[in-house]
Amino acid sequence: MEVGFLGLGIMGKAMSMNLLKNGFKVTVWNRTLSKCDELVAHGASVGETPAEVVKKCNITIAILSDPAAALSVVFDKDGVLDQIGSGKGYIDMSTVDPETSCKISEAIALKGGHFLEAPVSGSKQPAETGQLVILAAGDKALYEEAVPAFDVLGKKPFFLGPVGNGAKMKLVINMIMGSVMNAFSEGLILAERSRLNPHSLLEVLDLGGIANPMFRGKGPEMLKDNYSPAFPLKHQQKDMRLALALGDQNAVSMPVAAAANEAFKKARSMGLGDLDFSAVFETVKLLKHSS
Numbered sequence: 001m002e003v004g005f006l007g008l009g010i011m012g013k014a015m016s017m018n019l020l021k022n023g024f025k026v027t028v029w030n031r032t033l034s035k036c037d038e039l040v041a042h043g044a045s046v047g048e049t050p051a052e053v054v055k056k057c058n059i060t061i062a063i064l065s066d067p068a069a070a071l072s073v074v075f076d077k078d079g080v081l082d083q084i085g086s087g088k089g090y091i092d093m094s095t096v097d098p099e100t101s102c103k104i105s106e107a108i109a110l111k112g113g114h115f116l117e118a119p120v121s122g123s124k125q126p127a128e129t130g131q132l133v134i135l136a137a138g139d140k141a142l143y144e145e146a147v148p149a150f151d152v153l154g155k156k157p158f159f160l161g162p163v164g165n166g167a168k169m170k171l172v173i174n175m176i177m178g179s180v181m182n183a184f185s186e187g188l189i190l191a192e193r194s195r196l197n198p199h200s201l202l203e204v205l206d207l208g209g210i211a212n213p214m215f216r217g218k219g220p221e222m223l224k225d226n227y228s229p230a231f232p233l234k235h236q237q238k239d240m241r242l243a244l245a246l247g248d249q250n251a252v253s254m255p256v257a258a259a260a261n262e263a264f265k266k267a268r269s270m271g272l273g274d275l276d277f278s279a280v281f282e283t284v285k286l287l288k289h290s291s
């Protein structure tokens with residue numbers, strides 16, 4: 001199977017590499033073209049523009065930073081819309097809001113093409129090991145066609161119905177994740193200030209009812225001030241912002257998520273946006289020092 005792949009950031013690089021390793025023919029494009037080199041060394045071809053990739057491949061996948069990037073790659077000159085049409089599918093796996101997804105879907109449908117949104121739950125390591133959870137919605141026939149690729153990229157694909165539902169599901173999940181990360185950070189500081197060993201806290205948490213891979217994986221690194229990015233904080237803050245907008249549209253009060261969003265914004269203002277989202281821990285430490 002031949003696929004196009006747009007966006008070779010943390011996620012796109014790992015995902016396109018996985019497709020190559022599993023026998024797919026892959027044509028890649030990235031805004032910063034030099035990031036294609038490593039994929040080429042593993043057998044990928046390169047398209048000079050998104051349009052060139054779509055022209056070559058019947059299915060093109062994208063995973064880009066945010067709504068502005070997702071829209072730009074589709075609507076700008078030499079973008080996806082230039083070449084999409086009958087018999088061609090476009091799958092956007094970026095985390096965006098439902099409105100962005102619907103805008104892209106409508107434009108592609110007007111050209112006779114097929115669209116699926118398919119944001120993913122899971123971070124750098126699940127992307128590398130093909131263990132993502134895929135939250136697809138939109139064109140069911142394109143979903144069925146893409147299942148062999150989804151089976152390589154993830155541990156379970158979900159088909160959630162009309163376009164927008166994948167984006168909404170992803171935003172709900174990441175709203176919970178961002179809120180939990182803030183509570184976790186406060187817990188680590190509370191343990192420390194109460195003269196408990198935070199490593200003991202991690203051990204106890206891991207044996208109880210709220211044990212989870214995020215505490216297990218990130219906790220020890222946070223205690224070493226290691227925020228090497230798996231999921232960049234700027235993207236987590238974008239997800240909180242988009243989830244709060246979804247809450248706004250549906251009149252859902254989310255004071256916990258709103259407070260978590262403020263902490264991520266604070267972290268961005270401290271220049272931590274490109275670090276892992278666990279670096280929000282630094283904002284909690286700051287409060288500790290100022291008291």
Ligand SMILES: NC(=O)C1=CN([C@@H]2O[C@H](COP(=O)(O)OP(=O)(O)OC[C@H]3O[C@@H](n4cnc5c(N)ncnc54)[C@H](OP(=O)(O)O)[C@@H]3O)[C@@H](O)[C@H]2O)C=CC1
Nearest residue numbers: 007008009010011031032064065069095123124230231235
């Ligand atoms: N990292 C993670 O753990 C997860 C991330 N996600 C989501 O996946 C998406 C990608 O995340 P991730 O790979 O971590 O992000 P990165 O920041 O590592 O990569 C972002 C990608 O988007 C491209 N890009 C940014 N702006 C534009 C633009 N205006 N036009 C064209 N391309 C652009 C970048 O190109 P360039 O190289 O030129 O900058 C790069 O390829 C995000 O929506 C994120 O929320 C979802 C699940 C997990």
Ligand SMILES: O=CC(=O)O
Nearest residue numbers: 120121122123231
């Ligand atoms: O969006 C991030 C993730 O870990 O999932």
